[in-house]
Amino acid sequence: MSRPPTNTPAPPGALAARLRRSRAALGAVLGLGIALLALLPASCGRAPGTVAEGGAIRFWNGFTGPDGATMERMTKRFTAETGIPVRMQIIPWATYYDKLTLSLAYGDAPDLFVCHANRIAEFARYQVFAPIAPLLAADPSFDVDDIIPRVRSAATYCGTQVALPLDCHPQGLYYNARLFREAGIVDAGGRAAPPRTLDEFLAAARRLTRDEDGDGQPEQWGFAFTWLRTNWITFLSQFGAGILTPDLSRAALAEPPALEATRLMRDLIYRYRVAPKPEGIDAWMGFRQGRVAMAIEGIYMISSLQTQPGLSYAGAPVPRFGPNPGVWGGSHMLCLPRDLPAERQARAWRLMRYLSDHSLDWAAGGQVPVRRSLLRTARFRRMTVQYQFSHQLPYVVFEPPSPKSNEVTPFVDSAIQAVLLGIQSPRAAAADASRRINQVLERP
Amino acid sequence: MSASLSSARRQEAATGYLFALPYLLLFLVFMVGPMAYGFYISLHEWHILGRQKPFVGLANYRALLADDLFGIAMLNTAYFALLTVIPGNALSLLLAMGLNARIRGETALKTAFYLPVVLSVAVVAIIWRWAYSTEFGWINHYLRLLGLPPAAWLNSPKLAMPSLALMSIWWGAGGQMLIYLAGLRGIPEELYEAAMIDGAGARARFRHVTLPMLRPTLLFCLVMAVIGSSQVFGQSYILTAGGPLYSTLTVALYMYQTGFSLYRLGYACAVAYALFVVVLGITLVQFRLLYARREGEAR
Numbered sequence: 025m026s027r028p029p030t031n032t033p034a035p036p037g038a039l040a041a042r043l044r045r046s047r048a049a050l051g052a053v054l055g056l057g058i059a060l061l062a063l064l065p066a067s068c069g070r071a072p073g074t075v076a077e078g079g080a081i082r083f084w085n086g087f088t089g090p091d092g093a094t095m096e097r098m099t100k101r102f103t104a105e106t107g108i109p110v111r112m113q114i115i116p117w118a119t120y121y122d123k124l125t126l127s128l129a130y131g132d133a134p135d136l137f138v139c140h141a142n143r144i145a146e147f148a149r150y151q152v153f154a155p156i157a158p159l160l161a162a163d164p165s166f167d168v169d170d171i172i173p174r175v176r177s178a179a180t181y182c183g184t185q186v187a188l189p190l191d192c193h194p195q196g197l198y199y200n201a202r203l204f205r206e207a208g209i210v211d212a213g214g215r216a217a218p219p220r221t222l223d224e225f226l227a228a229a230r231r232l233t234r235d236e237d238g239d240g241q242p243e244q245w246g247f248a249f250t251w252l253r254t255n256w257i258t259f260l261s262q263f264g265a266g267i268l269t270p271d272l273s274r275a276a277l278a279e280p281p282a283l284e285a286t287r288l289m290r291d292l293i294y295r296y297r298v299a300p301k302p303e304g305i306d307a308w309m310g311f312r313q314g315r316v317a318m319a320i321e322g323i324y325m326i327s328s329l330q331t332q333p334g335l336s337y338a339g340a341p342v343p344r345f346g347p348n349p350g351v352w353g354g355s356h357m358l359c360l361p362r363d364l365p366a367e368r369q370a371r372a373w374r375l376m377r378y379l380s381d382h383s384l385d386w387a388a389g390g391q392v393p394v395r396r397s398l399l400r401t402a403r404f405r406r407m408t409v410q411y412q413f414s415h416q417l418p419y420v421v422f423e424p425p426s427p428k429s430n431e432v433t434p435f436v437d438s439a440i441q442a443v444l445l446g447i448q449s450p451r452a453a454a455a456d457a458s459r460r461i462n463q464v465l466e467r468p
Numbered sequence: 469m470s471a472s473l474s475s476a477r478r479q480e481a482a483t484g485y486l487f488a489l490p491y492l493l494l495f496l497v498f499m500v501g502p503m504a505y506g507f508y509i510s511l512h513e514w515h516i517l518g519r520q521k522p523f524v525g526l527a528n529y530r531a532l533l534a535d536d537l538f539g540i541a542m543l544n545t546a547y548f549a550l551l552t553v554i555p556g557n558a559l560s561l562l563l564a565m566g567l568n569a570r571i572r573g574e575t576a577l578k579t580a581f582y583l584p585v586v587l588s589v590a591v592v593a594i595i596w597r598w599a600y601s602t603e604f605g606w607i608n609h610y611l612r613l614l615g616l617p618p619a620a621w622l623n624s625p626k627l628a629m630p631s632l633a634l635m636s637i638w639w640g641a642g643g644q645m646l647i648y649l650a651g652l653r654g655i656p657e658e659l660y661e662a663a664m665i666d667g668a669g670a671r672a673r674f675r676h677v678t679l680p681m682l683r684p685t686l687l688f689c690l691v692m693a694v695i696g697s698s699q700v701f702g703q704s705y706i707l708t709a710g711g712p713l714y715s716t717l718t719v720a721l722y723m724y725q726t727g728f729s730l731y732r733l734g735y736a737c738a739v740a741y742a743l744f745v746v747v748l749g750i751t752l753v754q755f756r757l758l759y760a761r762r763e764g765e766a767r
Contacts, residue, residue, distance in 0.1 A: 122728055125516055125517065125731060126516065128517060129516045129517050147517070150515070150517035150518060150519075152517060302623075303602075303620045303623045303624060303712075306603065430729070430730065431730050434725075437711075438711070438713055438714060441711065441712055441713060442713055445625075445712070445713075447625065447713065460536075460537070468513075
């Protein structure tokens with residue numbers, strides 16, 4: 025039986041029958057349409073500060089690595105000790121701020137969330153944080169002066185403390201102790217001796233850069249740049265320079281001290297030849313594999329070294345490359361959303377306080393606590409690399425506390441990459457980046 | 469009788485519209501509505517977190533003209549289109565002509581060529597990230613075996629975009645190959661036979677029979693390829709994040725970064741509309757060129 029073509033006119037009777045049959049289908053279609061429309065309002069966000077199911081504290085962070093397991097253990101202990109449940113959601117950092125921003129803008133924000141120090145000003149500008157002062161006032165047993173002042177100031181925007189710093193993660197010098205010993209860079213006791221000055225650093229890097237087969241491509245490098253932006257900030261800070269001027273109104277990358285710092289970084293590759301171009305080399309992997317003897321990286325990278333079999337690593341403060349001490353650092357800040365009801369704020373504060381009080385547990389996973397009382401403990405001194413890096417806390421430098429910081433850092437990344445790849449001179453790269461940064465800063 | 473038939477037809481038409489209603493509703497709610505809202509947003513200084521979203525007229529569009537990164541992104545997108553549209557279509561046509569020769573193992577080859585198309589851009593990007601790895605990638609491995617220096621495929625400003633283009637051609641060639649194959653199989657055999665009787669060689673048959681008969685297919689594939697390459701996003705987002713040195717910053721990626729990293733939605737919407745206008749213009753030009761020639765031939 026063949027089916028008639030669809031464009032063949034149907035007899036009136038058949039048409040009526042088809043219409044009758046189609047009425048049932050029509051009803052179904054209409055029902056589906058109405059159901060779809062009905063779904064739309066249900067997908068809209070909840071109002072800010074909605075009480076979470078079961079009264080749990082909703083806590084968002086991006087700790088996807090071993091630090092996530094540490095944080096989960098800490099929150100479980102908190103629940104066991106206080107009876108307050110915590111519903112922690114770990115979102116990869118790559119998408120974390122997207123989700124957090126949308127929740128802060130359109131509702132359904134968590135009770136407590138982590139914000140990096142370099143994003144505080146950006147969010148605080150839009151008044152999304154609840155001020156911490158009333159909670160501190162209500163909890164006089166918490167000594168806020170115990171927090172390292174430099175880190176506490178990074179949690180402050182326009183004179184208002186908007187977050188509680190959980191940790192600090194400064195950069196430091198990681199070095200391969202075995203390679204140092206093999207190269208004879210040791211102290212009187214025969215232990216690997218990390219460099220403390222530029223001269224010592226260059227001498228060590230030269231001895232540790234080895235071209236075994238003489239093809240001009242060293243198989244082992246004395247040093248390698250890792251995260252270019254933060255490495256640059258470390259060098260800049262040591263020359264008294266920065267990305268922005270102190271009043272945050274203009275770019276400062278083209279000023280003489282900044283150019284001096286940038287030239288030194290470039291010279292490590294092209295003049296002293298102790299570091300590879302940051303092109304096609306995974307510098308950190310090279311350090312882990314023993315093909316790079318020194319790297320400047322954050323304390324959070326220690327967990328990747330702890331799992332590297334046979335690697336003899338150690339940590340020390342970053343050498344003095346310039347006239348001033350200085351090192352880039354970041355910090356995880358604990359924040360509350362602005363519209364959180366007071367009762368839920370109080371419960372979230374208990375968790376914040378608990379995490380801060382127990383931040384030595386947190387530090388074990390690759391962080392430096394920011395409570396002076398904890399930095400003095402014997403337990404912290406036993407965390408040898410963290411302890412070494414903590415010496416830098418008095419002069420740690422955060423990214424500029426400008427609401428536009430997040431907007432200008434891509435220009436910073438490109439500029440230092442252009443210099444270290446040899447594509448642009450320090451002056452030209454700084455000029456380009458400064459022009460773009462100033463355009464951003466001039467915009468309201 | 470006639471009146472009742474007319475009424476029945478009206479009812480049938482109404483039924484047709486009602487059946488189309490769910491799609492139309494979805495189209496209005498999720499396509500037309502957001503597009504109109506996007507244009508509205510583009511006329512404002514619109515930050516996701518901002519309580520005030522002041523109307524700024526065409527200021528965002530004027531700012532685009534002074535934004536050198538937008539210019540770089542436009543040029544990069546055009547460069548990507550140049551690297552992918554013609555070579556990609558040529559490869560697809562070549563593969564289709566090979567398969568059209570009714571060779572053995574045609575189905576297996578067709579499947580093999582088409583397989584990359586079913587992969588998502590994320591999967592393709594991860595596969596190629598390993599292939600392009602300077603230290604561990606198989607491409608550099610074989611270059612070394614041949615005594616050639618390894619290349620920094622994704623880390624060199626000169627090589628990054630061609631590397632993304634090569635990956636995209638591999639990813640998409642199979643899809644267009646099937647369309648070309650369908651086009652080729654729609655060409656009547658008699659035309660080739662007549663051409664052969666007239667003494668046309670293979671090249672002449674391709675030029676005077678295959679290409680003219682394939683023109684609608686070519687138009688479709690080229691238009692779709694231009695639109696697709698203008699919207700290139702996933703490749704550079706996953707593999708290079710627009711770097712190194714903005715060499716793979718495309719318009720779609722710039723729009724995403726402006727909207728979802730910097731939360732400047734007004735400006736991001738202006739970028740989107742600028743891209744829309746450019747793609748629309750190019751598509752209209754393509755239609756005009758290819759159809760004008762066809763109409764000329766018809767006369």
